[in-house]
Amino acid sequence: MDLSEIIYYTVTAVALAIWVYRDALTSQRNQWLWGTGVLLNSTFFFPLYFWTRPPEFYWRCPQCDRTNRAWTRQCPRCEAVVPAIDMESRLYGFWTEADAVSIFLLTQATTLFVAFMVGVELAPNGEGIQDASKLWLVQMITVNVMLALSFYCITVRYRRAVQDIGLRTENWLRWMPLGLLAGLALVFIQNGITTIFAWAGSLFHFDLSGQLEREMATQQLGWPTSFHDPLLLVVLFVAGILVPLGEEILVRGIAYRAARARFGPGTGMIIISLVFAFLHQSPAFFPGLFVIGLALNYLYERTNSLLPSIFAHASINITAILVKVSVQ
Numbered sequence: 476m477d478l479s480e481i482i483y484y485t486v487t488a489v490a491l492a493i494w495v496y497r498d499a500l501t502s503q504r505n506q507w508l509w510g511t512g513v514l515l516n517s518t519f520f521f522p523l524y525f526w527t528r529p530p531e532f533y534w535r536c537p538q539c540d541r542t543n544r545a546w547t548r549q550c551p552r553c554e555a556v557v558p559a560i561d562m563e564s565r566l567y568g569f570w571t572e573a574d575a576v577s578i579f580l581l582t583q584a585t586t587l588f589v590a591f592m593v594g595v596e597l598a599p600n601g602e603g604i605q606d607a608s609k610l611w612l613v614q615m616i617t618v619n620v621m622l623a624l625s626f627y628c629i630t631v632r633y634r635r636a637v638q639d640i641g642l643r644t645e646n647w648l649r650w651m652p653l654g655l656l657a658g659l660a661l662v663f664i665q666n667g668i669t670t671i672f673a674w675a676g677s678l679f680h681f682d683l684s685g686q687l688e689r690e691m692a693t694q695q696l697g698w699p700t701s702f703h704d705p706l707l708l709v710v711l712f713v714a715g716i717l718v719p720l721g722e723e724i725l726v727r728g729i730a731y732r733a734a735r736a737r738f739g740p741g742t743g744m745i746i747i748s749l750v751f752a753f754l755h756q757s758p759a760f761f762p763g764l765f766v767i768g769l770a771l772n773y774l775y776e777r778t779n780s781l782l783p784s785i786f787a788h789a790s791i792n793i794t795a796i797l798v799k800v801s802v803q
């Protein structure tokens with residue numbers, strides 16, 4: 476563990492512990508017990524805290540469209556009554572940022588657990604490298620767990636349809652080329668921004684380009700060695716298709732929608748993009764990732780569909796894979 480990782484884990488654990496402490500105060504659970512638990516092991520206690528609490532349910536009045544709380548079957552506005560037998564199928568809830576964080580933490584824990592099980596070292600520092608196919612097996616299992624938890628959250632826990640988050644196939648013929656082109660443009664923009672910041676950093680004696688090179692070298696490991704390497708197909712499938720799908724559902728569909736409900740679209744976008752960039756734990760890439768996050772959120776907000784940002788994300792990842800393989 477280097478210093479930046481220690482800072483990252485400390486900041487995260489303290490922030491999550493304060494969050495749970497304050498929430499427990501208002502929901503009358505033991506704030507000291509939960510706060511300490513989250514501080515010591517946030518991966519386990521944070522999801523446990525939020526997912527052991529039953530969500531609040533609402534229903535929409537069939538007559539006047541008002542959103543009502545679950546404890547009454549009579550609409551307070553138009554006084555229409557929903558029969559008890561229909562009630563169950565009408566109820567739905569709203570997820571919050573806590574659900575997105577829970578899914579993220581559990582996904583991270585899955586990565587560590589699966590990596591341990593198949594005997595892969597996750598932070599390779601260059602020597603004696605390991606089986607690249609095992610690394611990608613870990614990735615594939617992890618992203619499937621992330622997808623499963625996201626679908627559980629949306630459809631089971633909050634009883635909503637995936638169409639509600641914009642996961643619809645309509646207009647896909649328009650969104651596919653738009654998304655793929657936007658992704659290509661973003662690759663160039665991100666490269667430009669990263670280069671400019673590395674240069675600006677050097678003016679103030681921050682060695683961002685050295686750090687950039689070290690990160691590129693680490694990331695170079697575990698990739699297919701040529702275009703004939705059969706591993707390339709696995710990598711394209713996992714990093715080019717599954718990861719964009721899973722990350723867009725979690726980051727845009729779950730996290731951004733929760734942030735937008737609380738802070739509005741503008742502030743919501745900025746918060747989610749900052750968090751998205753922070754999670755990559757890479758100061759050198761931070762500004763570029765922040766701009767990518769903003770652009771993907773903007774695509775989602777403008778089109779009200781998850782397809783454009785999924786295609787854009789896929790296009791960014793596939794470009795990165797092809798560039799990596801061609802310079803090997």
Ligand SMILES: [Zn+2]
Binds near residue numbers: 536541553
């Ligand atoms: Zn009504």
